[in-house]
Amino acid sequence: MRLPCPICGTRDRREFYYQGAASMLERPVSGELDAWHAYVHVRDNPAGRTRDLWHHEAGCGAWVIVERDTVTHEVFGAVLVEDADAD
Numbered sequence: 001m002r003l004p005c006p007i008c009g010t011r012d013r014r015e016f017y018y019q020g021a022a023s024m025l026e027r028p029v030s031g032e033l034d035a036w037h038a039y040v041h042v043r044d045n046p047a048g049r050t051r052d053l054w055h056h057e058a059g060c061g062a063w064v065i066v067e068r069d070t071v072t073h074e075v076f077g078a079v080l081v082e083d084a085d086a087d
Helices: 033-041
Strands: 002-005 009-012 017-021 049-055 063-069 075-080
Touching (some): 002 063
Antiparallel strands (some): 002 009, 017 049, 049 063
């Protein structure tokens, strides 16, 4: 699979490190144990279109949100995390 880096261009997936669903950026507001347990340990495993957080570890070091389909492996695009926060 090839992933688009907004800084470096399209690169092989092996340059990136998968960090999980982009929703991981939304940390719990409360300090309750149950909320943090769900944030750290409970994950969906959706089939279809997802927004994932990737680190371009072997490249520019950027944090990127990639929109892709987990069934077809089609990649729809990517944005830098700091640009996604502006939406």
